[in-house]
Amino acid sequence: MIVRHSLGEYPIEFCDLEMAVGGLPEDRVIVTDENVSTAWKRLIPVDERTIVLPPGETTKSLTWYAEVVRELARRRCSRKTTLVAIGGGVIGDLAGFCAASYMRGIKYVQIPTTLLAQVDSSVGGKVGVDLPEGKNLVGAFWPPTKVAICAEVLVTLPPRQFANGMAEVWKYGFILDADFVNRLSRKEASISEVLRHCIELKAAVVEADEFERLGIRAKLNFGHTIGHAIEKVLGYEEFLHGEAISIGMVAEAILGERLGVTAPGTTEILRDELESQGLPVEWSGLRDADGLIAAMKLDKKASSGRLAFSLLTRVGECKLIEDVPESDVRSVLSSL
């Protein structure tokens, strides 16, 4: 599969991890975390060309960004060095931002090791780190030179992490493809098919709107306006990203029905599927609307205090609404 972008294109290869690592260029530095490094130590060499970071969302900070770019400089990496991210979204986003900015941009390869990173963050070139003030507040659009999708890495993934990724899988179905929702619901889609199909959907969206300026890529944010706010008020603890997005999708479906944007009954279908997947669909903290709305206003999607949502119109379709009245959001949240 090939993804085209403003400065060229890159391949997405479906292969095993051994082949992906074996095919890396000589002049490269691998960035990974302790968990991945331990789980795949047979295949990932830990030597002077590997940087192993602590696992967890707190690694996705300017502090660790500074550590990695300084380490690249100390190891005499040049403009010709390729950075290789082997890990989940935290590693991919952090290493990607290092690649985007080290010597004003070097090549990088994404080898995502979680379902979430495979179907979401590894494709599309969005890289960055969090600030204490909010998630992903600094970063770049910096396309990788290659993405390798190794389905085998999913076998070591704990069930909670798997469901975490499935939240984004369901999202693709609900916003873009009703048939896919049916296939997922009837458990007809293999993991390998799920990976390919989600990545195809994502690739088509980012090709159409690489820099998220046309209102196409922003549609992928269904569930994310409220989901990100949940993560923020909880300090990125308690819920995993996909779990917060699952709760966010249900809340935004209710909001959509209330606004008359979403077909009545859609929320029920969505809630049932996410629940069967083992994902949370409600959270008592939603009723503290003030804290959540304040968090939403700092979101990159908001501007001048207006609240923007990608809302379902019906199963398999959605629409960007950039000026949802705060009062509607408040009364929906308070009613949950």
Added chain:
Amino acid sequence: MIVRHSLGEYPIEFCDLEMAVGGLPEDRVIVTDENVSTAWKRLIPVDERTIVLPPGETTKSLTWYAEVVRELARRRCSRKTTLVAIGGGVIGDLAGFCAASYMRGIKYVQIPTTLLAQVDSSVGGKVGVDLPEGKNLVGAFWPPTKVAICAEVLVTLPPRQFANGMAEVWKYGFILDADFVNRLSRKEASISEVLRHCIELKAAVVEADEFERLGIRAKLNFGHTIGHAIEKVLGYEEFLHGEAISIGMVAEAILGERLGVTAPGTTEILRDELESQGLPVEWSGLRDADGLIAAMKLDKKASSGRLAFSLLTRVGECKLIEDVPESDVRSVLSSL
């Protein structure tokens, strides 16, 4: 004047500072330093839309970068906010990198207040900060949305700072335009003509090779391989950038003559002009070749330990040589 780049184009406007500041959008944050803010307090409002930083090269660090992007977040800046850099190269490069990465990129306007920044760093979209390991080691190619050149700001510039900028002015002449060297030498070019001509030359080069990949933009690095190394071994003290570049140009002209690349006698012309401008043309520390060569190898222009130089062929022409033997560099430096 219009500069075209891969994602669009931007105007370079020649106007006074009052007009430049008056024409800024409402939704904007000005980044400046204490010196500029004091010198131009009548025209630059210091309010909640202005961030005033300490002056000096040490401000161009990841520490201050983090301060500024966090401040933008705290002030609720959105993707629609325009960042405005009013200052020298440090402010322009730092604010530019903040604009390149805040929310994955927002608009920014450059209002350079030194001759050096006007003729060099404000045009071309190179932004970034220094690491302890080297200068400009992280950054981006991020074109401004507008550059305003206000010649009047030069009247408050101390003579040493003026000569500092003139080093880059002479560089443009020596690498690209023998007639311009003659006009400068005969003192026929007004400041206003100098500004326009240098910016035209720079704009043409960056349009031809925006990302410094074709060996065209890299020609602008005449004097910079040795000049940057001088700055690095001195910890960016003692010499201003243009002064280090002046010494570097003379040393690289001698190197070019030795390699048979530069026409004999060119060094003498160059040295005389720079000396008349009040710029340093030699430095006893050059004879410590080891330290300088180690610094050159970490430069972005180097790769795999090879030394790259933009060398004059004759007055008004230059050539990129990417594999200069270390032994030649060493013996030239040791002989100085």
